Amino acid sequence: MSEAIKINLAGIEMRNPLMLSSGIMGSFSSSLNRLSEHAGAVVTKSVGLEPVEGYKNPAVINYSHGLINAVGLASPGARAFAEELREYAFYSPLIVSLFASTPEEFARLVEFFPFVDGFELNLSCPHVEDAGLAVGSDPDLVKEIVMAVKRSTNKPVFAKLSPNVKDIVEIGKAAEEGSADGVVAINTLKGMKIDIFARKPILSNKSGGVSGEGIKPVAIKCVWDLYEELSIPIVGSGGVSSWKDVIEFMLAGAKAVQVGSALYYSNRIFYSLKESLIAYARMKEERLEDLVGAAHRR
Ligand SMILES: Cc1cc2nc3c(=O)[nH]c(=O)nc-3n(C[C@H](O)[C@H](O)[C@H](O)COP(=O)(O)O)c2cc1C
Numbered sequence: 258m259s260e261a262i263k264i265n266l267a268g269i270e271m272r273n274p275l276m277l278s279s280g281i282m283g284s285f286s287s288s289l290n291r292l293s294e295h296a297g298a299v300v301t302k303s304v305g306l307e308p309v310e311g312y313k314n315p316a317v318i319n320y321s322h323g324l325i326n327a328v329g330l331a332s333p334g335a336r337a338f339a340e341e342l343r344e345y346a347f348y349s350p351l352i353v354s355l356f357a358s359t360p361e362e363f364a365r366l367v368e369f370f371p372f373v374d375g376f377e378l379n380l381s382c383p384h385v386e387d388a389g390l391a392v393g394s395d396p397d398l399v400k401e402i403v404m405a406v407k408r409s410t411n412k413p414v415f416a417k418l419s420p421n422v423k424d425i426v427e428i429g430k431a432a433e434e435g436s437a438d439g440v441v442a443i444n445t446l447k448g449m450k451i452d453i454f455a456r457k458p459i460l461s462n463k464s465g466g467v468s469g470e471g472i473k474p475v476a477i478k479c480v481w482d483l484y485e486e487l488s489i490p491i492v493g494s495g496g497v498s499s500w501k502d503v504i505e506f507m508l509a510g511a512k513a514v515q516v517g518s519a520l521y522y523s524n525r526i527f528y529s530l531k532e533s534l535i536a537y538a539r540m541k542e543e544r545l546e547d548l549v550g551a552a553h554r555r
Pocket residue numbers: 278279280281302303317324326328330354379382417443444445467468469470472494495496497515516517518519
């Protein structure tokens with residue numbers, strides 16, 4: 258283990274700044290355990306109070322620079338998911354991602370997971386009604402939701418923001434005012450792909466969320482803007498597939514970085530990113546934490 262790549266994210270001690278993004282590895286502890294061996298922290302698939310079946314296939318498709326998904330927040334519901342997570346081995350900290358429609362529902366969800374290290378609030382999924390982006394685009398509601406969750410737990414709470422809002426900084430500030438411990442930027446962008454032979458959208462839900470390499474410049478700009486205005490830590494997300502992407506996000510202001518779509522192309526990615534970051538820190542004789550926001554100071 259290298260001291261130089263350790264990160265403290267709002268009180269969560271991480272052996273490296275790499276986190277598994279929500280939703281990428283489904284809802285089983287066995288998959289989370291495997292990835293947590295090398296990731297600095299793991300975020301679960303978003304879970305709501307009741308089971309949700311999600312959309313029919315095709316629910317995930319690829320395009321030239323990433324993926325488009327409309328999984329529809331499929332989940333087993335909080336009670337069953339809490340049981341499943343009892344098998345999580347805690348090789349690295351566990352953050353549970355929650356989705357709901359009201360502050361009260363968010364607060365109730367927290368009570369199912371007293372054994373986890375933190376919570377991420379999905380205020381940003383672009384392809385469901387009454388949750389995700391539907392609640393995450395109203396700054397007053399975002400503040401209320403964060404406040405309600407903070408009243409229910411003393412664990413760190415992160416608000417996951419959408420690029421599909423008028424002003425992501427306004428939403429980030431609302432989360433900060435509600436006492437969020439950090440923000441995650443960004444969730445997927447709204448998108449669609451049409452089969453030119455069948456002449457219809459390919460996803461069963463027609464539209465979905467675009468992720469992967471293609472959205473990285475959008476995510477970097479969002480992290481940059483949030484860093485200028487917020488005092489709480491920012492977690493970067495969107496298109497990370499190489500160690501250079503991790504460094505770029507950190508220079509823009511991210512304290513930690515989530516990896517999602519890249520796992521579809523390599524299931525060894527956490528190991529290889531971690532090893533590259535150790536080599537980078539050694540070569541530069543620097544601690545990674547010192548890079549956070551450094552591009553703003555030049
Ligand atoms: C198949 C799939 C499922 C996802 N499910 C969730 C989810 O349940 N909750 C959430 O907050 N984000 C979800 N996301 C968004 C990712 O967590 C991540 O924010 C986004 O994909 C951008 O990162 P990436 O470019 O590294 O994939 C999902 C993304 C994909 C591709």
